[in-house]
Amino acid sequence: MRKKIVAGNWKMNTTLPEGVKLAKEVNEALAGVNAKCDVIICVPFTHLASVNNVIDANKLGLGAENCADHKSGAYTGEISAPMVASTGAKYVILGHSERRQYYGETAETLRAKVALALENGLTPIFCIGEVLEERENNKHFDVVKAQIEEGLFNLSAEDFGKIILAYEPVWAIGTGKTATDDQAQEMHHFIRSVVEGKYGKEVAENTSILYGGSCKPSNAKALFAKPDVDGGLIGGAALEAESFMGIVTAF
Numbered sequence: 001m002r003k004k005i006v007a008g009n010w011k012m013n014t015t016l017p018e019g020v021k022l023a024k025e026v027n028e029a030l031a032g033v034n035a036k037c038d039v040i041i042c043v044p045f046t047h048l049a050s051v052n053n054v055i056d057a058n059k060l061g062l063g064a065e066n067c068a069d070h071k072s073g074a075y076t077g078e079i080s081a082p083m084v085a086s087t088g089a090k091y092v093i094l095g096h097s098e099r100r101q102y103y104g105e106t107a108e109t110l111r112a113k114v115a116l117a118l119e120n121g122l123t124p125i126f127c128i129g130e131v132l133e134e135r136e137n138n139k140h141f142d143v144v145k146a147q148i149e150e151g152l153f154n155l156s157a158e159d160f161g162k163i164i165l166a167y168e169p170v171w172a173i174g175t176g177k178t179a180t181d182d183q184a185q186e187m188h189h190f191i192r193s194v195v196e197g198k199y200g201k202e203v204a205e206n207t208s209i210l211y212g213g214s215c216k217p218s219n220a221k222a223l224f225a226k227p228d229v230d231g232g233l234i235g236g237a238a239l240e241a242e243s244f245m246g247i248v249t250a251f
């Protein structure tokens with residue numbers, strides 16, 4: 001059975017003291033509830049080691065928001081997968097639309113990042129999703145299929161089985177405009193069929209596919225009720241413990 005997951009993506013928000021405080025708040029809130037899903041927070045690189053020290057790893061997973069496409073060496077300012085793993089983090093978001101769009105990440109760099117993440121025991125949370133124009137031109141299925149094929153279909157079935165997918169329609173990110181639960185279900189079902197076409201039914205049924213884009217406590221329940229929506233990747237609403245927990249408890 002695939003896992004239900006709610007993951008926060010803090011993006012470039014919070015100073016170190018603010019981030020540690022938020023992590024502690026989420027950790028404490030989780031201690032008081034019987035969460036019906038795995039809960040993960042993905043935080044800035046600078047916060048990883050400190051946050052790892054204040055959370056209960058049995059209740060709250062920790063991840064980075066990116067890693068480098070090289071293992072080590074003369075790449076000033078980059079953070080490698082082994083460095084991320086050495087902080088205690090277990091997850092890494094890869095291929096977020098903001099990185100594809102603002103930092104020119106291509107399928108080729110993403111394949112390298114995914115390979116390095118897996119080699120270092122990190123679980124990639126691999127993001128895919130179309131921009132508004134692509135949806136309006138009815139290209140959204142082709143775009144998402146190509147992102148999956150080009151970024152991930154070089155993997156063995158065993159390695160693909162370690163990937164968490166996150167469908168994030170770019171037009172819904174930070175805009176307050178959520179995909180309807182039917183739009184999310186339609187795309188998640190399609191994504192699962194693409195995975196099935198390559199790796200077979202068992203792998204497809206075991207792949208967690210998260211929805212991201214203006215997910216909030218008020219819409220999480222309807223989204224998570226859909227059969228192919230296995231949880232959420234949460235931006236803005238993950239920056240306060242109360243709203244994040246409101247989404248966690250939507251399961």
Ligand code: 13P
Nearest residue numbers: 009173174213214235236
């Ligand atoms: P918002 O929840 O702020 O729309 O962001 C979604 C996202 O990009 C998570 O990775």
